[in-house]
Amino acid sequence: MSVPSLSAISAVTFQKNPQLPRNCTFDPRDWEILSKYWHPVAAATELGNAPLSATLLDESLVIFRSEGQIVAARDVCPHRGAPLSRGWVENGNLVCPYHGLSYSAGGQCQHIPSQPNGPIPDRLKLNIYPAQEAYGLIWVSLGGGHEPLPSFEAWDAAGFQQIVCPSIDIKASAGRQTEGFIDVAHFAWIHNESFADRGNAVVPQYSVERQGTGLRAEYVSNVNNFPKAFSHRAPQGFLWRRTFEVDVPFFARLTVQFPEGGRLSILNAASPVSSRLTRLFVPIARNFDHHIPVQDVYDFNRQIFEEDRAIVEQQCPEDLPIDRTAEVPILADRSSGAYRRALAEIGLGQAYSS
Numbered sequence: 001m002s003v004p005s006l007s008a009i010s011a012v013t014f015q016k017n018p019q020l021p022r023n024c025t026f027d028p029r030d031w032e033i034l035s036k037y038w039h040p041v042a043a044a045t046e047l048g049n050a051p052l053s054a055t056l057l058d059e060s061l062v063i064f065r066s067e068g069q070i071v072a073a074r075d076v077c078p079h080r081g082a083p084l085s086r087g088w089v090e091n092g093n094l095v096c097p098y099h100g101l102s103y104s105a106g107g108q109c110q111h112i113p114s115q116p117n118g119p120i121p122d123r124l125k126l127n128i129y130p131a132q133e134a135y136g137l138i139w140v141s142l143g144g145g146h147e148p149l150p151s152f153e154a155w156d157a158a159g160f161q162q163i164v165c166p167s168i169d170i171k172a173s174a175g176r177q178t179e180g181f182i183d184v185a186h187f188a189w190i191h192n193e194s195f196a197d198r199g200n201a202v203v204p205q206y207s208v209e210r211q212g213t214g215l216r217a218e219y220v221s222n223v224n225n226f227p228k229a230f231s232h233r234a235p236q237g238f239l240w241r242r243t244f245e246v247d248v249p250f251f252a253r254l255t256v257q258f259p260e261g262g263r264l265s266i267l268n269a270a271s272p273v274s275s276r277l278t279r280l281f282v283p284i285a286r287n288f289d290h291h292i293p294v295q296d297v298y299d300f301n302r303q304i305f306e307e308d309r310a311i312v313e314q315q316c317p318e319d320l321p322i323d324r325t326a327e328v329p330i331l332a333d334r335s336s337g338a339y340r341r342a343l344a345e346i347g348l349g350q351a352y353s354s
């Protein structure tokens with residue numbers, strides 16, 4: 001038996017894409033595709049004066065505010081690898097807790113306390129990623145930020161209240177979670193306690209069309225959208241119109257028409273922390289019930305997503321199968337079929353082993 005030479009072993013070891021995070025849980029091609037998009041990593045209110053740590057696509061990030069600007073960087077000090085998120089911000093610079101080197105919003109090292117008059121190597125520079133604030137969330141793109149941010153027009157519409165529900169961690173893939181959000185046949189079963197009714201399981205035919213990078217589905221039914229205890233607020237026979245608009249990879253807007261011109265818009269923004277962990281952010285805008293405490297909205301939102309979580313965390317396989325033969329669609333799945341096709345079009349899922 002021949003033993004491989006040391007140089008051959010090194011060649012194999014270092015073939016990996018240097019961009020990929022350590023311990024990347026994604027297929028490398030999927031990671032590269034997903035990295036091009038913007039993903040939310042935190043609620044804007046979570047980021048105060050101290051740096052924040054977050055994980056996106058298996059990459060550890062430090063997020064900080066530098067004189068009003070939001071900065072996201074790899075959470076690794078280029079000096080000796082300490083986590084910068086354990087440091088602090090001083091005069092707009094991020095200070096590493098290990099040896100006190102400080103970094104500007106542009107990422108360049110500004111100061112080395114142990115050699116105040118010595119040279120600062122150019123390579124003492126953070127890996128900076130594009131970051132921005134929108135819809136009450138902080139968004140980061142690891143791959144340059146060239147794709148557009150998902151739109152959420154209701155957020156800034158006149159007369160609409162802005163609510164950012166606390167995020168929810170789900171031990172499932174972002175694709176599975178997003179598909180669950182647009183799945184209308186599960187209302188009667190999973191949400192029987194919160195708003196729907198197991199005795200009302202029929203899904204009337206609904207329309208699905210391609211829109212932008214994703215789809216638009218219009219679903220009209222008599223499934224009440226008020227919390228069960230308030231279902232009497234809808235007039236007898238009221239027909240509920242729900243519009244789902246999906247942008248790849250993991251964004252779904254749901255607009256629900258309430259009685260008397262009420263409108264509720266929800267952005268389901270599923271952030272892929274890893275291929276098996278999703279941090280779900282849910283900004284909501286509504287033009288009614290402004291007097292009701294937002295805590296009630298948080299509680300109702302959590303109840304619904306906890307109901308979903310119980311199933312989504314158990315689905316097998318964990319990855320959303322893109323191969324159409326892997327699972328068996330039914331008529332009510334028109335929107336999820338279109339969603340899977342949209343994901344396939346951007347190249348995701350080609351290596352899924354489902």
Ligand code: FES
Pocket residue numbers: 077078079080081082096097098099100101
């Ligand atoms: S590891 Fe950050 S200053 Fe040394």
Ligand SMILES: [Fe+2]
Pocket residue numbers: 180181186190191304308
């Ligand atoms: Fe659900």
